[in-house]
Amino acid sequence: MALNDIDLGHLERCVELAREALDDGDEPFGSLLVDATGVVRFEDRNRVKDGDQTRHPEFAIARWSAEQLTPDERGVATVYTSGEHCPMCAAAHAWVGLGRIVYAVSSAQLTTWRTDWGLPAGPVQSLAISQIAPGLPVDGPAPQLQASMRQLHHRHAIGSRAAGSEH
Template identity: 65%
Template sequence: MTIDDTDRAHLLRCLALARSALSDGDEPFGSVLVGADGTVLFEDRNRVKDGDATQHPEFAISRWAAAHLAPAERAAATVYTSGEHCPMCAASHGWVGLGRIVYAASSRQLGEWLTEWGVEPAPVAALPITTVVPSAVVEGPDPGLGDEMRATYREFFAP
């Protein structure tokens, strides 16, 4: 599969959520869960600024899906996210049994940008989703959103 116009529309919503997090002083990440019929089921943004580094939107999606969807519904759903899942979020995705993941910017891209800007590395290794969840179906990064993602990250992370 490739990223199509429907995927891009959901990724643009993720970017809007990331910008919402940014305007609230939080790290700019946003995610959307979409059911097999195309219905947006849940969305969230990063909420780590108050000290709980587990408050990632992808992790929130996993918790919400586990509480509200049957296993078959989870497997048929798609998670859209502004940035590739960290290992914690990828693991939660795998444990809950969510379906396809589509992201705008990769962990590798973010890591390269952070290095360029002189930002200290995160305390957790940036692993590709499929290293954590080998059977995951993953699409990304979206080359059409790279510049916007870089600019959004730069606004938060660059000194």
């Protein structure tokens, strides 16, 4: 399914959340949960800077939706995110029965950028959502947002290198 103006608007908010995360010293990722009527029900950004590497916004959405939404509501909701879900978040998304995922940049794009910048690989293999949860409807990337996301991740990479961090 092609991305429409509504999708792009939600993805732009995800990029804003990613920028907020980076400005707060975190990795640049942000996500929204939008219900079937188009209402944003939950939004969050990465919060891993204090050492808990599971504090991804997509994982927070899965937890929140499991507590706050019925299975039917989860199934017709859409998760918008600045970056394609990691394997942990893709599995959580599938386990709680969330619907469509729309992302701005793919895991493959991010992996290529990190490699180009001389950063080490992460501790978990980068896989496409479809490899983790093949039944999920997934759309992305959004070429219109690639430059913005690349700039945010590059800024994070430079900061990580300066700090001697591996993340």
